[in-house]
Amino acid sequence: MKLWDKGYSIDQDIEDFTVGKDRELDLQLATYDIIGSKAHADMLTHIGMISNTENQALQKELDNIQESVSQGEFEIAEGVEDVHSQIEMLLTLKLGDVGKKIHLGRSRNDQVLLDLRLFFRDALKSIAEDLGGLVATLLNAADAHASILIPGYTHMQIGMVSSWGLWFGGFAEGLIDDLSYAIATRDIINRNPLGTAAGYGSSIPVDRNMTTKAMEFNGLCVNPINAQLGRGKTELQVAQTVATIALTINKLAMDLCLFSNENYGFLSLPIEYTTGSSIMPHKKNPDVFELIRAKTNLLTTLPTQILSMITNLTSGYHRDFQLQKEILMPAIMELKRIITLVHHCVPQLIIHPTQIHDEKYRYVWSVEVVNELVRSGMPFRDAYQKVGLEIEAGSFEPSTELNHTHIGSIGNLSLDLMRDRMRSLLSKVET
Numbered sequence: 349m350k351l352w353d354k355g356y357s358i359d360q361d362i363e364d365f366t367v368g369k370d371r372e373l374d375l376q377l378a379t380y381d382i383i384g385s386k387a388h389a390d391m392l393t394h395i396g397m398i399s400n401t402e403n404q405a406l407q408k409e410l411d412n413i414q415e416s417v418s419q420g421e422f423e424i425a426e427g428v429e430d431v432h433s434q435i436e437m438l439l440t441l442k443l444g445d446v447g448k449k450i451h452l453g454r455s456r457n458d459q460v461l462l463d464l465r466l467f468f469r470d471a472l473k474s475i476a477e478d479l480g481g482l483v484a485t486l487l488n489a490a491d492a493h494a495s496i497l498i499p500g501y502t503h504m505q506i507g508m509v510s511s512w513g514l515w516f517g518g519f520a521e522g523l524i525d526d527l528s529y530a531i532a533t534r535d536i537i538n539r540n541p542l543g544t545a546a547g548y549g550s551s552i553p554v555d556r557n558m559t560t561k562a563m564e565f566n567g568l569c570v571n572p573i574n575a576q577l578g579r580g581k582t583e584l585q586v587a588q589t590v591a592t593i594a595l596t597i598n599k600l601a602m603d604l605c606l607f608s609n610e611n612y613g614f615l616s617l618p619i620e621y622t623t624g625s626s627i628m629p630h631k632k633n634p635d636v637f638e639l640i641r642a643k644t645n646l647l648t649t650l651p652t653q654i655l656s657m658i659t660n661l662t663s664g665y666h667r668d669f670q671l672q673k674e675i676l677m678p679a680i681m682e683l684k685r686i687i688t689l690v691h692h693c694v695p696q697l698i699i700h701p702t703q704i705h706d707e708k709y710r711y712v713w714s715v716e717v718v719n720e721l722v723r724s725g726m727p728f729r730d731a732y733q734k735v736g737l738e739i740e741a742g743s744f745e746p747s748t749e750l751n752h753t754h755i756g757s758i759g760n761l762s763l764d765l766m767r768d769r770m771r772s773l774l775s776k777v778e779t
Contacts, residue, residue, distance in 0.1 A: 377464070432460070476531055493512035495757070531776050573663055587654045601637040605638055621634075717747060
């Protein structure tokens with residue numbers, strides 16, 4: 349069955365190619381198509397296009413279909429093009445002419461727009477909640493390891509004294525920024541396209557405010573042409589959100605691979621979190637973080653992939669848009685899995701506290717020596733030059749009397765501020 353069926357068949361190879369992976373991916377959209385259909389049927393009753401009795405029959409059967417979705421029994425039958433066609437077919441088989449009335453006043457175009465916006469809205473909420481859990485774990489780690497010093501690097505060269513507290517806290521705050529981005533994206537796309545039909549409105553007097561309220565959208569996609577312009581742009585905004593989160597996690601994974609290297613020795617993973625070598629019996633490889641690094645690298649390319657599909661298209665619908673689902677929907681699931689894995693692994697990291705005192709890190713104390721000289725009254729530039737000359741001459745010796753209590757530290761106030769910000773952001777997701 350096809351919603352555009354006019355009684356003729358098309359070449360099977362053409363049909364297989366144009367349907368693509370819709371039948372597989374659309375299973376994830378079934379609930380959202382039912383939500384939209386229920387709201388649409390209520391609205392059609394409100395404007396007098398179908399009777400109360402017909403609406404009651406539609407609502408009951410849509411609930412039955414949703415039950416099959418919830419039980420994992422819903423399928424898109426062979427020869428049925430997509431989820432929209434399958435649900436309308438089921439309604440028609442069960443209710444006859446009443447089922448055929450459900451499509452009045454809408455197009456498959458605004459059905460797809462609606463289903464995807466509802467799907468992305470829920471996906472972004474779920475990602476935000478997952479990020480909240482990971483951030484909380486990182487902040488707890490920052491608190492637990494606040495006083496353990498490690499070198500900070502610039503240009504991958506030894507820079508200044510840092511700490512595990514700063515490191516964990518830094519990635520926590522970075523993910524809070526990403527959480528803010530996800531929530532902002534969700535707010536932008538949370539507008540109702542239903543009733544814009546194929547992109548040029550409908551002569552049926554649909555009540556779009558009613559469906560907007562019923563589905564808890566923030567507002568309308570007011571102009572039907574702009575609703576269609578949102579196809580591709582919405583996916584791009586979601587892809588950018590996925591990419592920015594992936595970028596933060598990518599750097600975290602790279603640091604953990606590096607810091608677990610024997611030449612650094614800042615941390616290790618429990619043996620059950622590592623893999624080995626077929627010929628080197630000592631190997632304990634951080635494969636989980638290497639794969640996270642590779643997968644997040646791929647996720648950062650999502651915006652470019654979306655742009656390559658939608659750039660230079662005219663306004664209105666194009667079949668090109670279909671392909672976005674094939675890269676974006678699996679990517680969302682991949683990101684959620686990655687967040688869960690990092691959340692699972694971070695508390696298991698074994699932090700080694702003594703590496704900062706290794707001789708090879710002696711110059712990491714140079715800034716603190718400069719600051720000690722400044723505190724004793726020497727001008728900063730003179731202190732900087734004095735320590736620099738000592739380093740070049742090989743005579744630099746960090747003082748054993750340096751006050752380390754403030755070096756590389758992250759205070760409880762800083763952690764509390766981040767926790768407050770995270771809670772504030774997550775409260776927006778709930779509303």
